[in-house]
Amino acid sequence: MSIFTLQAHHGSLKFPAFGRTMMTTPSGSHGNRGVESLSGKYSMDETRRPLRIPPQMRSYAEKHDLSQLAQDLVSNLLIDQPDDPISYLINLLQGSSLDIPRVMVIGPPAVGKYTLCKRLSTELRAVHVTTESLLQGHSEDLPSELLVQMVQQRLKKVDCLTKGWVLQGIPKTRLQALSLQQAGILPKHLVMLEAPDDVLQERNQGRMVDPQTKDVYHQIFIWPSDDTIAQRLQKGRSLTNKQLSEELQRYSCEVTGLRSAYQHVLKVISGDQPHSDVYQQALGFVQTRHRSRPHRILLLGPPGSGKSLQARQLAEKHSMVDVSCGRLLRSVAADGSTLGEDIQLYLDDGLPVPDSVVLQVLEERLSQEDCSSRGWVLHGFPNNLLQARSLQESHHEPNRVFFMEATDEVCQERITLRATDPVSGQRFHAVSNPAPSAEFHSRLQTRPEDSREEVMRRLKEYRELSDALKSVYPDAAHVDADPQPWTVFEALLSRLTTN
Structure with missing residues (x-):
């Protein structure tokens, strides 16, 4: 589409x-x-x-x-x-039908689509539309055009129009997905379940069905807590090992195309975990309204909390612009402009660049087309209450703010043990990234601002100002920045995609 x-x-x-x-x-x-x-x-x-x-x-x-x-x-x-x-x-x-759910749940056979769809439709008070109810005896290998017509007819009925729908198991192929899109059948959310083949084979063999409610259970994975229900369960219809292998092979050929067709409304969830966990992840996703606005992320935290590293990784992950305030000022200072010459004077004297000048440079950078269309992640500014308020009033206010919380001990270790090789320009760390040889180690240099005394001063300054910054961003997320960088990155991604 x-x-x-x-x-x-x-x-x-x-x-x-x-x-x-x-x-x-x-x-x-x-x-x-x-x-x-x-x-x-x-x-x-x-x-x-x-x-x-x-x-x-x-x-x-x-x-x-x-x-x-x-x-x-x-x-x-x-x-x-x-x-x-x-x-x-x-x-x-004038009504409320804009908020009705339109959810698709797809995945390989035996991954748990029916159970998840039934719980979601009950919670959302939406219509559970199953593949079986649509086909009504027809072969599952119907031409895409006929299948789309059946889906259209069902979703146009009053109950689906007024309550919304949870569509199970369709589409199965990229061609079906494109046909549905061309027909205007557009989900707000699509959940794709996945699990290893050996898990699916085990689930396929242990399927049980309640003959009264048609609910699906499993001898190992999902068993009813009510003994009355458990006693009346019957062995459910299962695919033969050959049929299952063929179905899994067909699905594996289509899964990349399906992901591509629905990438903007897609959440992939592992089905190889307790069903309650699968359900909670899916429910949290479908209850989140999809927003197409670009991210404007602000990372705040003490020196040594890893803002630069996380900003670079977030920018790469989401194709955003990494805006480092310090790096930006140095870039402008080197461009030969009148403004750059003024900034260079402050840098040469080791003095802070005036807030008005910093804001002028930031506004010009954040107004450029790449920041406007792709979004940005800013770090290194603001550092105090006045700067934060000025940023909020600049029409470039962030829509996501993260405070990276790190202890003084961790911050000191990260900064004071790092050094730079003046020949290659490479940066090393005595613990996490030591120099590869004695030759490298002998010429390493530590920047004056990375001395223990200077780091302690900067940390003390941040702690004194952090409460004021938090008052400007009361809805900011707080992320533990003490663990390893990849753990912090996963936490940031999780917060970014669930709200």
């Missing part, structure tokens, strides 16, 4: 569409007339350049979640295809 984009100088809004890019010009404008905005005038080519939107508009759009609202409206239009779209949209906005 393609999207068209209203690109902005300070952000972008993306909507489902039919393979075209929306170009826009201001009402009443002609030729190359300039576009007046709150943040200045922007010249604009009549046919090619997209309208640039100032950060105030972007902030308003994010505050009211307009991108998601527009996407939900268009998705509903495509699915329901009403005769009178305007009246339909008015009724949609």
Whole structure:
């Protein structure tokens, strides 16, 4: 499915569409007339350049979640295809149907799709749509066109339109996924379950079914707590080992394509864990509204907490821009501009660059197209209450803030034991990354700011100011930064994707 984009100088809004890019010009404008905005005038080519939107508009759009609202409206239009779209949209906005669940659960055979779908549909009060109920005796190898028609007919019924739906086991192939998307059947969330083949083979053989409720249990993995239910269980229909192997082979050929088709609404969950854990992870995911806004992440913490390393890893993981305030100032100081020359004077004297100058440099950097479209992760600023408030008022306020909490002992060890090889420029650490030879070790140099006395001073300064920073960001997440870097990174990723 393609999207068209209203690109902005300070952000972008993306909507489902039919393979075209929306170009826009201001009402009443002609030729190359300039576009007046709150943040200045922007010249604009009549046919090619997209309208640039100032950060105030972007902030308003994010505050009211307009991108998601527009996407939900268009998705509903495509699915329901009403005769009178305007009246339909008015009724949609006046009601609460925009919040109804649209969930797909897919995965290999015997991974636990039915059990998960039933629990999710009960919790969400949505309609559980199973493959069996759709096919009603038809072969599972139906042509994609016919299968899509069946899905459309079922999801257009009143119960699915008003309550939402949890669709089990469809799509099975990338072709089916694309056909569903072209028909306007778009999930808000897709859960993909996965498990090793040997686990699936074991589950396939121990399947049990309650003949009254049709609930599925297992002799080992899921057993009812009610003895009355346990006594009436019957052996469920299982695939032969040959059939299961063939199904798993077919699924393995399709799984990459399925992930690609639903990458923006996808969560992969291991089915090889207690069902209660699977359910809680899936429920947390489907109860989270998908937002397409770029991340604007701020990392705060004491010196030595690993902000630079984590910022670099987050930027690589999510294709964001790593904005180090210190590195940015040094870059501007070296560019030969008048502003750069002023900054260099402060750096040469070892004095802090004035906040007004730092904010000017930051605003210019965060306003550039790569930061606007891809998002950013900022570290090294703000360092005190005044700086934090100034950043909040700059229209480049972060939408995710993390305080990396580390003890003084860990921070001191990380900083005071590091040194640099002046020949190669490589940085080493006496414990975690020692120099490879005596020759390297003999020429290592420690920066003056990494001395124990200077580190203690900086740590004391941060501790005195941290409460003020936390008052500006009361909803920030706090991450333990004492463990190894990969553990901290996993914790940051988890917090970033679950909220």
